[in-house]
Amino acid sequence: MACLDPSEQKRYRHARDFLQESIRAASIPFWEQEEFPVGLVRELGRQGLGELQVDGSSALFKGLMYTEVARADVSLSALVGIHNELIVGMINDLGSPEQKERWLPGLRSLSVLxxxxxxxxxxxxxxxxxxxxxxxxxxxxxxxxxxxxxxxxxxxxxxxxxxxxxxxxxxxxxxxxxxxxxxxxxxxxxxxxxxxxxxxxxxxxxxxxxxxxxxxxxxxSFSATTNLLRDSRAWVGWQAAGIQLAAFDIARSYALDRHQFGKPLARFQLVQLQLSEILGNASASLAMMVRVASLQEAGHLQMAQAAMAKATTTRLARQSVAMGRSLLGGNGISTDFEMAKLFGDAEVLYTYEGSYEINSLIVGRAVTGKSAFV
Ligand SMILES: Cc1cc2nc3c(=O)[nH]c(=O)nc-3n(C[C@H](O)[C@H](O)[C@H](O)COP(=O)(O)OP(=O)(O)OC[C@H]3O[C@@H](n4cnc5c(N)ncnc54)[C@H](O)[C@@H]3O)c2cc1C
Known part of the structure; x- marks a missing residue:
């Protein structure tokens, strides 16, 4: 079973706190205005998030970093994930020595995109x-x-x-x-x-x-990219875990603060059921991704396993943010309360890096030996 060594545990805790304190709230106005936060991206670079693919990090550590960035802001986790998995990864694995020399230093610090x-x-x-x-x-x-x-x-x-x-x-x-x-x-x-x-x-x-x-x-040839594209499917599963942890954080805190019928929402059984289901979905997603990391570290991850992880965790994420949205009542409709931001972001996780349907068909092909889509 994959686990973090003590130095990665320390780095993980530091990054998680930094992301919650310095990125989560700061990202909201940029999300609302559809603007690119150059300063926040540079900050992520200073935290080493532009070089996870090439700095010797374990698959588990890299994945947990994607989860924690998503827990703070899903857009920035998309940027960090695509950057590491598909840009740094492709140039490092498939590029010439000259291409690596020209592009990797700036990419590693996130000063080049x-x-x-x-x-x-x-x-x-x-x-x-x-x-x-x-x-x-x-x-x-x-x-x-x-x-x-x-x-x-x-x-x-x-x-x-x-x-x-x-x-x-x-x-x-x-x-x-x-x-x-x-x-x-x-x-x-x-x-x-x-x-x-x-x-x-x-x-x-x-x-x-x-x-x-x-x-x-x-x-x-396109087949040269197979392993990198397989890993980038899996990366979305870490994002899906992160968005659900964010939904849980927001829903729990709202349920404790908001009063109806003279009591905090957290006192109502149906509200506790929703919190329990969101946390259960998030934990199931994380457990699946820890298993994916173990397979990656052993060099055994198959495309169908990555597709199953991507499809399953994004399906759960969509359910979790819908429950969170409902738990916030009318305030779940306003991005001022963060949950609506997650609600929109989950839709993208469900569709990009191979839609939910296509990833399910990849699994279907693996378990039947019959392709339903080519
Ligand atoms: C916010 C965002 C960011 C993105 N970033 C990038 C990026 O950086 N780089 C990049 O290259 N791409 C990017 N994409 C593209 C993304 O990967 C595609 O949107 C995705 O692969 C789906 O393709 P499509 O949108 O053309 O949908 P379509 O392929 O047109 O599919 C439409 C619907 O039909 C379904 N469908 C299609 N074929 C079948 C079938 N055979 N059986 C059953 N159902 C089927 C799909 O599941 C989907 O529900 C991004 C997309 C979004 C929305």
Missing amino acids: GAFALTEPQHGSDIAGGLETTARGDGAEWIISGAKRWIGSGTVADFSLVWARDIADGQIKGFIVESDRPGFTATKIRHKIGLRIVQNADLDLDEVRIPRENLLPGAT
């Missing part, structure tokens, strides 16, 4: 087969053309890791496209109901020229 650009306007769940963005070799350059949708940090990142199909061999490959390249445009997607701090963008790539050496040498 990357965006992971896979989803397209017409292809989400079927992206692996349907991806339309193209890469064409032209002398010493690649020319990238196409469109991407929902790309986190797209308007604020220094570069995007763009997945495009090489027209020469039909393979999907990973390319580093710096945001100041001519022909690259990022347009912020507004009016989201969740993860409002994450600056999701529509990207337009109009014949963008990049040097040949911007291809990730380890990412010359």
Whole structure:
């Protein structure tokens, strides 16, 4: 069974307190105004949250950090998770020595940001087969053309890791496209109901020229990304545990403060039932993720196990925040009381990194030997 060593326990406690004291309340106005909190992101960098993927942390410690960031603010946990799992992870595992030297130092301190650009306007769940963005070799350059949708940090990142199909061999490959390249445009997607701090963008790539050496040498076919994409599914499970701990914290405190019929809500049996169910869901999610961390550390985590963890924990998270929302009555509708923020954020966890349905179908395929979706 995975467990934290004493130095990780100390670091965990310090990070948890810092996140509750310095990030949780400070993030709320940014969420409400859909703005990017540069200062808070730099603070997370100073706490070492930009380098969890490469600093020797155990899988359990890394996961618990994602949970605690989510407990403070789910948007920032999305940023930290995508940054570690999909940007730092891809460049560290699949990049050239020059790419690592150029990008990793700034990424580790969160003073440089990357965006992971896979989803397209017409292809989400079927992206692996349907991806339309193209890469064409032209002398010493690649020319990238196409469109991407929902790309986190797209308007604020220094570069995007763009997945495009090489027209020469039909393979999907990973390319580093710096945001100041001519022909690259990022347009912020507004009016989201969740993860409002994450600056999701529509990207337009109009014949963008990049040097040949911007291809990730380890990412010359989509199958090279399988392990990283498996781990990034699992990462959402830690977020789902964190959002439920936040829902519990808020619901419990509200139930103790708010009085009806001359008593605190906490005295009513039906309210205690809801608190018990939220805590039970959060604990079940955490227990599942601790098991995932053990499998990761042993090198045994399978895609279907990651998909099951992602699907199950996000289903529980959706139930937990709905109970929390109801427990706060009318005040559960206002983001001034935090629960409504979690209610919107949970919807994103349910859908991104493979929707609930697609992850369930991955499990279904594993347990029947029959694919229902390809
Ligand atoms: C806030 C947010 C942040 C995101 N960040 C990023 C990012 O940084 N980078 C990135 O590349 N992408 C990102 N995404 C995209 C995300 O991964 C996709 O939204 C997700 O994969 C679903 O794709 P879709 O939205 O196109 O839905 P669709 O694929 O159109 O699916 C619509 C519905 O149909 C269901 N469905 C589809 N096919 C089947 C089937 N065969 N059987 C049963 N049901 C099916 C789905 O489950 C879903 O309920 C983000 C999305 C959001 C909302």
